[in-house]
Amino acid sequence: MPITTLLSAAAGELPSSDQIVADGATVRVSVTGQGTILIEPKLTSGYGAGIEMGGSGARHGFISGPMTFRAYRPAQSAAGLDVETA
Numbered sequence: 001m002p003i004t005t006l007l008s009a010a011a012g013e014l015p016s017s018d019q020i021v022a023d024g025a026t027v028r029v030s031v032t033g034q035g036t037i038l039i040e041p042k043l044t045s046g047y048g049a050g051i052e053m054g055g056s057g058a059r060h061g062f063i064s065g066p067m068t069f070r071a072y073r074p075a076q077s078a079a080g081l082d083v084e085t086a
Contacts, residue, residue, distance in 0.1 A: 009033025
């Protein structure tokens with residue numbers, strides 16, 4: 001299964017590009033580095049409230065489609081996000 005770095009682990013605030021998960025597909029997301037990442041769903045009016053991953057919480061999870069999301073690294077974080085597809 002190919003692994004893509006959606007957002008490299010580094011210091012500072014940064015959003016990733018959009019990641020599209022097709023209908024019926026599932027991807028595995030993994031937080032890398034130190035800190036937290038927000039997984040923000042794309043809405044017609046922008047991005048929704050993010051789900052926080054990393055830090056002392058979950059560092060891996062699954063996202064099922066159809067969905068478009070981005071990873072957002074807060075300013076105080078140095079985390080990144082890898083995406084593994086089937």
